[in-house]
Amino acid sequence: MTTPLRIAFAGTPEFALPALDALAAAGHAIAGVWTQPDRPAGRGRKLAASAVKRRALELHLPVHQPDSLKTVEVQAQIKRVAPQLMVVAAYGLLLPKAVLTIPEFGCINIHASLLPRWRGAAPVQRALLAGDAETGVSIMRMQAGLDTGAVYAARTTPIGAEDTAGSLHDRLAKLGAQLLLQVLAQLPALEPVAQDDARATYAAKLTRAEARLGWTRPAAELARAVRAFNPWPMAWTLYQGEPLRILKAAALGTAGTQPAGTVLAANRDGIDVATGSGALRILELQPAGGRAMRASDFSCARALAGLRLG
Numbered sequence: 001m002t003t004p005l006r007i008a009f010a011g012t013p014e015f016a017l018p019a020l021d022a023l024a025a026a027g028h029a030i031a032g033v034w035t036q037p038d039r040p041a042g043r044g045r046k047l048a049a050s051a052v053k054r055r056a057l058e059l060h061l062p063v064h065q066p067d068s069l070k071t072v073e074v075q076a077q078i079k080r081v082a083p084q085l086m087v088v089a090a091y092g093l094l095l096p097k098a099v100l101t102i103p104e105f106g107c108i109n110i111h112a113s114l115l116p117r118w119r120g121a122a123p124v125q126r127a128l129l130a131g132d133a134e135t136g137v138s139i140m141r142m143q144a145g146l147d148t149g150a151v152y153a154a155r156t157t158p159i160g161a162e163d164t165a166g167s168l169h170d171r172l173a174k175l176g177a178q179l180l181l182q183v184l185a186q187l188p189a190l191e192p193v194a195q196d197d198a199r200a201t202y203a204a205k206l207t208r209a210e211a212r213l214g215w216t217r218p219a220a221e222l223a224r225a226v227r228a229f230n231p232w233p234m235a236w237t238l239y240q241g242e243p244l245r246i247l248k249a250a251a252l253g254t255a256g257t258q259p260a261g262t263v264l265a266a267n268r269d270g271i272d273v274a275t276g277s278g279a280l281r282i283l284e285l286q287p288a289g290g291r292a293m294r295a296s297d298f299s300c301a302r303a304l305a306g307l308r309l310g
Helices: 014-025 051-058 072-080 123-130 165-184 219-228 295-300
Strands: 006-011 029-034 039-041 046-048 085-089 107-111 134-141 151-158 235-239 242-252 263-267 270-274 279-287
Touching (some): 006 014, 006 051, 014 165, 029 051, 107 165, 123 134, 134 165, 151 165, 219 235, 219 242, 219 279, 242 270, 263 295, 270 295
Parallel strands (some): 006 085, 085 107
Antiparallel strands (some): 242 279, 263 270
């Protein structure tokens, strides 16, 4: 399809911005932007607009912030703008069946995984935690199930040894925007392919509790956890009864015979901690109430060797 589409856009966080920008730059008619209501944020807990709302206002687009899309009033609001298509990117609210059937070409979603792997809320982090060699984005036609719709197109990207959830998030957001435009250029002729449900895995929502490092786990798993929980909620352990955030770390092959959690060495190379298999070298950290710093700087004024973390 070479003519611009009339699009309703639904998204909330930073991940959705490249897609919104790409649609605007490509000349598609964005009839309205739906994003979640302003939420308390920061230390002052003042109401803050979502990243998508801020960008939509910059683009002079009409913004809607309902608590839900399930009401007749909100559904009538969407119908009034007469979208040919709704594009969804990390919106965060359920689209009921009544909304899925409003646009002529339905609703499509940009999902940050290679579906059917990692359906759900945290696909980027779950791919890192699992040690996947690659991930990607999928453009999916939405249906009532959780990320179960047929896939129009997918693109892969390797997961590098230094990739964090933050770096992968940014790369996948851009890749998804590029792929979205390619899919829109082929609508309505492009036929999506059904997912193989037997291969599906679920990417559960992250919690702060699971970001606590369990030192009896292998060092390789802990290193992946540090990358997966960066920038949120950040991997952490306890040091002298206070939370200690671990921002960057690397797995080492040998650890000696000390109990898991024991600091084996603390020097200019970092802080080496015994694990269930191998050692984890902490490279960057953030103490409670302090700033982020190199682990070597943290260890300079402290006698850490022999202490147990966690």
